[in-house]
Each structure stands twice: as C-alpha cells, then as structure tokens.
Amino acid sequence: xxxxxxxxxxxxxxAEMVDYDPVIREIGDPDQITLPLEYTGQVRYTPIVTVxxxxxxxxxxxxxxxxxxxxxxxxxxxxxxxxxxxxxxxxAPAIVIDKDESPPLNPEELFTGxxxxxxxxxxxxxxxxxxxxxxxxxxxxxxxxGKMIELPRIETVIITGVRQEITVLTSQLLAxxxxxxxxxxxxxxxxxxPGARICLTVPDTFKHWADAFFAGIxxxxxxxxxxxxxxxxxxxxxxxxxxxxxxxxxxxxxxxVLDMEYLLALIDxxxxxxxxxxxxxxxxxxxxxxxxxVRFPLGSSLRHILxxxxxxxxxxxxxxxxxxxxxxxQFTDQTPITHYNGLHLxxxxxxxxxxxxxxxNCGRCTRACPVDIQVHLINRMVEFDQIEAARGLSPEAxxxxxxxxxxxPAQRPIVQLLHFCNRDMIHxxxxxxxxxxxx
Ligand code: SF4
Ligand code: SF4
Numbered sequence: 366x367x368x369x370x371x372x373x374x375x376x377x378x379x380a381e382m383v384d385y386d387p388v389i390r391e392i393g394d395p396d397q398i399t400l401p402l403e404y405t406g407q408v409r410y411t412p413i414v415t416v417x418x419x420x421x422x423x424x425x426x427x428x429x430x431x432x433x434x435x436x437x438x439x440x441x442x443x444x445x446x447x448x449x450x451x452x453x454x455x456x457a458p459a460i461v462i463d464k465d466e467s468p469p470l471n472p473e474e475l476f477t478g479x480x481x482x483x484x485x486x487x488x489x490x491x492x493x494x495x496x497x498x499x500x501x502x503x504x505x506x507x508x509x510x511g512k513m514i515e516l517p518r519i520e521t522v523i524i525t526g527v528r529q530e531i532t533v534l535t536s537q538l539l540a541x542x543x544x545x546x547x548x549x550x551x552x553x554x555x556x557x558x559p560g561a562r563i564c565l566t567v568p569d570t571f572k573h574w575a576d577a578f579f580a581g582i583x584x585x586x587x588x589x590x591x592x593x594x595x596x597x598x599x600x601x602x603x604x605x606x607x608x609x610x611x612x613x614x615x616x617x618x619x620x621x622v623l624d625m626e627y628l629l630a631l632i633d634x635x636x637x638x639x640x641x642x643x644x645x646x647x648x649x650x651x652x653x654x655x656x657x658x659v660r661f662p663l664g665s666s667l668r669h670i671l672x673x674x675x676x677x678x679x680x681x682x683x684x685x686x687x688x689x690x691x692x693x694x695q696f697t698d699q700t701p702i703t704h705y706n707g708l709h710l711x712x713x714x715x716x717x718x719x720x721x722x723x724x725x726n727c728g729r730c731t732r733a734c735p736v737d738i739q740v741h742l743i744n745r746m747v748e749f750d751q752i753e754a755a756r757g758l759s760p761e762a763x764x765x766x767x768x769x770x771x772x773x774p775a776q777r778p779i780v781q782l783l784h785f786c787n788r789d790m791i792h793x794x795x796x797x798x799x800x801x802x803x804x
Pocket of ligand 2: 723724725726728729731740741772774777
C-alpha cells in the first residue's frame with residue numbers, strides 16, 4: 366500500500382544548485398585535528414611521529430611504503446595515535462594533534478626552491494614529500510606481494526573542473542577564480558607526462574570564456590548542469606570512447622583523473638610554495654539561501670567546519686558528506702574531514718527507503734540507469750538469495766550513482782542491495798564485466 370501511495374505522491378526533486386556565494390571562506394585552525402591514515406583500496410600510511418612529539422604545520426607525520434606522506438595541517442603536539450570512524454564509516458588508524466602556537470614551516474624550510482623542470486623523477490619525489498602524490502603514483506592497490514605491479518604509462522589525464530554532485534562547487538570556483546594558475550598547471554602537467562592527452566571538464570556555463578582561455582593547453586569537455594550528465598565514470602568513458610570496468614582503477618588503463626583543487630595543490634608543491642594542508646568544501650542544503658564554499662585545515666572535525674559558519678549539527682536530520690546523491694550521512698560531528706568536497710545538510714523527516722516495499726515492476730530504475738543494467742531484476746534476485754542468477758546481469762557495472770533509487774516510487778533500497786551484492790556477498794570481489802557501448 367505504501368508503494369502505491371508513493372506512486373501518486375510527489376517525489377522529492379533532485380537537489381539543484383540555485384545560488385551560491387562565489388567567495389571561498391577561509392576557516393581558522395581548530396584546537397585539534399585528526400588525520401586518518403588509511404583510505405580503503407587506496408593507500409595506508411605509517412606514523413613517523415610518536416605521542417608527545419611537537420610538530421609544525423607543513424611537517425610530514427606519516428608515510429606510505431612508497432614515500433607518500435600525510436602532512437600536519439596545524440602546529441602542535443601529537444596527543445594520540447588511535448583509531449577513528451572516517452566519513453565513509455570505515456574505522457581507520459589516525460594521528461591526533463592538539464594545537465599550539467608554534468609557527469608553520471615556511472616554504473624555505475620545506476623545499477629547496479622549485480622542483481627542477483623536466484625531471485619527472487625529482488617532481489614525483491617532491492610531490493610525495495608534500496603530501497600531494499599524483500594519481501599516476503598511487504601505490505595502494507597496485508602493490509602485490511612486495512612489489513609494484515607493472516602499470517601502463519599514462520596516456521590520458523583528465524582534470525575535473527566540475528564535480529559530479531551538482532551541489533559541490535569547489536572545482537569550478539577554483540577554475541574560474543584561478544584561471545592563470547590553472548592554465549599554467551595544465552601546461553606543467555603536459556611537460557611532466559609528455560605525449561599524454563590532457564583533458565579538462567568544465568561547466569557549460571563557462572563556454573563563453575573557457576574555450577579561448579584554455580584552448581591549445583587542454584582538450585575541453587563541457588558538462589551540463591545535471592547530475593546524470595556529470596557522473597564521473599560516464600564522463601571518463603565518453604572522453605576515452607570506452608568504459609573502464611568499475612573493478613579496475615583508471616590507473617590500470619593508463620588514465621589519471623584528478624580535480625582542479627588537487628591540480629593546483631600539485632603545482633604549489635612543484636613551485637616550492639606549499640605542502641598539502643588545506644581543502645575546500647561546498648556546504649549546501651537546508652537553511653542556506655546560498656551555498657557556501659569554505660577552505661579548512663585537513664583533519665578538522667565536521668563540528669569545527671559547521672560552527673565556523675554559525676551552523677550546528679543538531680539542527681539537521683542528516684549531514685551528508687560529499688553530496689545528496691552519493692554522499693554518506695554522518696552520525697557524529699566529531700568525524701574528521703579530509704579529502705571530501707561537499708557537505709549537504711537536510712532538515713525535516715527523512716525516510717528515504719522502505720525496506721519491505723515490494724517492487725511494482727514499473728521499470729523506472731532501469732530507464733534511469735546510465736549503464737543500462739536490469740536494476741529491478743538484480744535487486745529481486747539479491748533479495749531472494751539468487752546471487753548466481755544475478756551474476757549474469759552484470760551488477761558490477763553499477764556506479765552506485767543513486768539515480769535508480771531516486772526515481773523508485775516504492776523507495777526500495779536499490780543501491781544498498783547492489784552494493785551488498787557486489788561488495789559483500791561475493792567475498793569482496795567484483796566479477797568480470799565486458800564493457801559495453803556508450804550512448
Ligand atoms: S546506482 Fe542504480 S542507476 Fe546508478 S549505475 Fe547503479 S543500478 Fe544504475
Ligand atoms: S525497483 Fe525499479 S521497477 Fe521496482 S518499483 Fe522501484 S523503480 Fe519500479
């Protein structure tokens with residue numbers, strides 16, 4: 366009955382970005398930061414400090430086996446090496462630093478001037494030491510049995526000047542406000558990876574200036590103001606002309622994808638100006654007439670970020686890290702925030718899924734799906750424990766973009782069932798999926 370009622374009820378509209386403050390607001394240092402040391406499937410760091418050590422902003426406090434580093438984003442004393450829940454609801458080891466008044470390391474203490482031009486190896490060492498290892502150097506999943514797996518050379522670099530979630534404005538604000546630096550950075554990437562195709566995605570609202578400004582430096586791809594038109598894996602597929610299966614990293618296919626903010630941080634490190642200590646994030650949603658974008662020290666708590674703008678966690682029913690479609694709702698404002706781009710606030714009653722509602726076979730989910738999988742069939746097979754049958758329908762092609770769940774009138778937990786199917790029930794493995802065509 367509830368499903369039928371929902372059918373005639375009004376579905377909440379997909380979040381739209383209507384207005385925003387273009388000024389990026391600088392947030393001061395918190396009294397304490399927490400730096401997680403593990404990013405599942407990507408990289409794990411080992412502390413190189415111990416409890417009681419004094420550190421200065423800009424100093425490396427942890428390193429991976431390949432020399433990538435985590436940088437202290439405030440000066441202070443290491444008060445704990447512990448474990449915390451990250452915004453992705455994963456438990457990870459972490460370093461906690463309590464602020465003191467020590468000055469930050471200045472660029473001269475951190476670097477010996479700009480990295481030598483034309484020396485890719487020196488550039489890579491510099492970037493790793495500055496906490497801004499580029500995606501063509503990620504050591505996590507490519508490391509097996511003590512050695513690096515042979516990887517193809519990078520043929521394509523894609524800079525996302527527009528983020529997937531339409532409520533996240535970090536990349537486009539930076540691309541717009543730091544055009545000269547962005548252009549110089551794109552040129553620099555070209556020299557670091559000679560012969561690679563350099564692509565830049567930007568909002569189609571930038572067309573009136575971006576063509577002229579970045580022409581000859583990067584191949585421009587304009588994206589519409591819709592979530593569906595910005596799904597990263599789909600955008601990458603359109604640029605490449607083929608889909609990279611979700612179970613494989615872009616790196617496996619000689620592709621590097623990074624966002625505009627990371628590109629600019631990378632250039633700051635190469636130029637000997639700064640290590641990676643700060644991050645931008647757009648806050649949108651309930652009670653905010655205009656979305657705001659802030660820049661905060663990495664490892665700040667969600668509470669510190671909200672309070673800096675006069676907002677309180679307790680005023681919202683959901684605080685969703687990253688965005689309304691793919692984000693993760695937080696259960697505490699103590700969560701440390703590092704590499705996340707958005708915060709979407711929701712107030713009022715939220716009951717997004719009805720776990721017992723039956724599928725009414727309306728087909729909306731399959732029509733919405735960008736990878737054309739039989740969403741409703743897979744879901745029902747998983748629901749009734751027919752995993753082997755579900756295998757034949759390519760569930761591993763799912764991006765977990767959430768479009769199917771958004772249009773489902775029965776409000777079924779579609780993405781959760783797919784996630785369960787792909788990640789948990791098959792021993793954490795995704796199966797082989799033959800990439801299909803691209804419309
Ligand atoms: S989340 Fe739904 S719409 Fe998105 S790719 Fe997966 S099945 Fe398709
Ligand atoms: S799961 Fe798909 S087919 Fe079933 S009710 Fe929801 S949208 Fe319709």
